[in-house]
Amino acid sequence: MELNVIRNTDPEIAKLVEEELSRQQNTIELIASENFTSEAVMAAAGTVLTNKYAEGKPYKRFYNGCEIVDKIESLAQERVKKLFGVQHANVQPHSGAQANMAVFLYVLKPGDKILGMDLSNGGHLSHGSPVNFSGMYFDVVSYGVNENGYIDYDDVEKIAIENKPKLIIAGASNYPRIIDFKRFRQIADKVGAFLLADIAHIAALVATGLHPSPVGYAHFITTTTHKTLRGPRGGVIMCDDEHALGIDKAVFPGTQGGPLEHIIAAKAVAFGEALKPEFKEYAQQVINNAKTLAQTLIDNGLDVVSGGTDNHLLTLDLRKVGKTGKDVANLLEEVHITANKNTVPNDPQSPFVTSGVRLGTAAVTTRGFTEEDMKIVGEIISNVVKYSDDETIFEKSKRMALALCEKYPLYSKGEKLRTI
Numbered sequence: 001m002e003l004n005v006i007r008n009t010d011p012e013i014a015k016l017v018e019e020e021l022s023r024q025q026n027t028i029e030l031i032a033s034e035n036f037t038s039e040a041v042m043a044a045a046g047t048v049l050t051n052k053y054a055e056g057k058p059y060k061r062f063y064n065g066c067e068i069v070d071k072i073e074s075l076a077q078e079r080v081k082k083l084f085g086v087q088h089a090n091v092q093p094h095s096g097a098q099a100n101m102a103v104f105l106y107v108l109k110p111g112d113k114i115l116g117m118d119l120s121n122g123g124h125l126s127h128g129s130p131v132n133f134s135g136m137y138f139d140v141v142s143y144g145v146n147e148n149g150y151i152d153y154d155d156v157e158k159i160a161i162e163n164k165p166k167l168i169i170a171g172a173s174n175y176p177r178i179i180d181f182k183r184f185r186q187i188a189d190k191v192g193a194f195l196l197a198d199i200a201h202i203a204a205l206v207a208t209g210l211h212p213s214p215v216g217y218a219h220f221i222t223t224t225t226h227k228t229l230r231g232p233r234g235g236v237i238m239c240d241d242e243h244a245l246g247i248d249k250a251v252f253p254g255t256q257g258g259p260l261e262h263i264i265a266a267k268a269v270a271f272g273e274a275l276k277p278e279f280k281e282y283a284q285q286v287i288n289n290a291k292t293l294a295q296t297l298i299d300n301g302l303d304v305v306s307g308g309t310d311n312h313l314l315t316l317d318l319r320k321v322g323k324t325g326k327d328v329a330n331l332l333e334e335v336h337i338t339a340n341k342n343t344v345p346n347d348p349q350s351p352f353v354t355s356g357v358r359l360g361t362a363a364v365t366t367r368g369f370t371e372e373d374m375k376i377v378g379e380i381i382s383n384v385v386k387y388s389d390d391e392t393i394f395e396k397s398k399r400m401a402l403a404l405c406e407k408y409p410l411y412s413k414g415e416k417l418r419t420i
């Protein structure tokens with residue numbers, strides 16, 4: 001569709017977009033934070049709405065001519081409020097990190113204390129990493145996971161009582177188990193802290209009731225829209241009405257300028273899709289696929305952090321087999337599987353090398369993969385880890401991966417996902 005238009009004016013970029021489509025087509029995408037949007041979501045992101053400046057919020061703008069984008073942004077707000085059952089939503093954050101930044105700006109002063117999950121234990125950069133603004137402007141204490149890979153809530157409570165943070169962050173980029181938001185709130189109340197639930201990764205599971213919701217427990221909820229939620233790249237902040245004005249001000253003018261109304265329209269389309277009953281089937285299949293992948297790896301004698309998963313992701317622990325996450329992620333790329341290296345709890349390797357590989361099923365499930373396919377994916381990964389020196393097995397793994405890619409065509413050829 002749009003690609004033809006680009007081809008006519010900028011063949012150089014059009015060709016690269018085509019190459020990227022082909023890369024996505026010929027790859028089994030196991031990066032846990034990625035997904036494939038619907039044709040409608042992608043089309044909405046490529047509309048004339050990109051031309052409009054709309055600083056402010058619906059019906060309270062600093063520019064004229066916002067009547068239509070007001071309606072679009074209101075629809076996005078109403079849909080996401082319904083999806084999660086919240087009182088207020090700001091759909092303007094350009095990304096998950098921007099959403100968190102706005103919450104910090106509203107709740108904290110520079111130098112205030114925050115308690116978040118340690119990056120190497122599964123937390124996100126924006127939860128207090130020293131290389132991120134959150135770690136530079138605030139006094140950070142962190143919690144991790146125990147030897148079994150689970151959050152130890154008694155330990156979180158102990159750290160909170162000792163340090164009295166002003167904000168506690170519950171949420172992760174790499175945690176395969178259920179997060180107990182109720183317990184987090186009890187801890188926050190004990191020390192007089194605000195609770196932020198960052199559900200960037202598990203948003204689709206929360207929206208469909210397949211993971212307990214933080215609504216009613218967290219003072220603020222942030223999420224990305226492009227991970228399990230399958231929308232365009234972006235963020236959302238949700239809260240009760242009492243914090244609505246403060247949060248809105250923290251987004252604009254606090255941390256952002258004009259909202260991306262074309263992306264907000266695409267978010268509205270994605271929220272509409274997520275409100276349909278089929279989306280719950282999708283989310284359930286994502287979990288089933290992750291469980292099947294974890295079990296297949298375990299059946300092949302490999303270790304998985306915490307022994308399995310409750311959600312859409314898992315981490316292969318390579319310490320026992322003496323390989324690094326970096327090496328295995330590179331080997332997987334050679335057999336057409338993309339995944340990222342990731343630290344495991346108490347990782348002896350540096351974050352650039354690591355002893356783990358994070359694997360997620362949100363993207364392949366959108367493509368149509370079922371449990372049977374995940375067993376094959378698990379076999380391929382196990383073969384690559386165990387027999388990487390065996391040329392015959394390696395070549396066979398490549399063929400098996402490509403056969404799965406052929407089985408589930410993307411966009412141009414696919415039935416469900418036709419776009420370009």
Ligand SMILES: *Cc1c(COP(=O)(O)O)cnc(C)c1O
Nearest residue numbers: 095096097124172173198200224
């Ligand atoms: C991905 C992620 C973010 C940041 O999202 P971006 O859109 O990349 O800024 C924030 N928090 C968590 C827990 C995440 O996993």
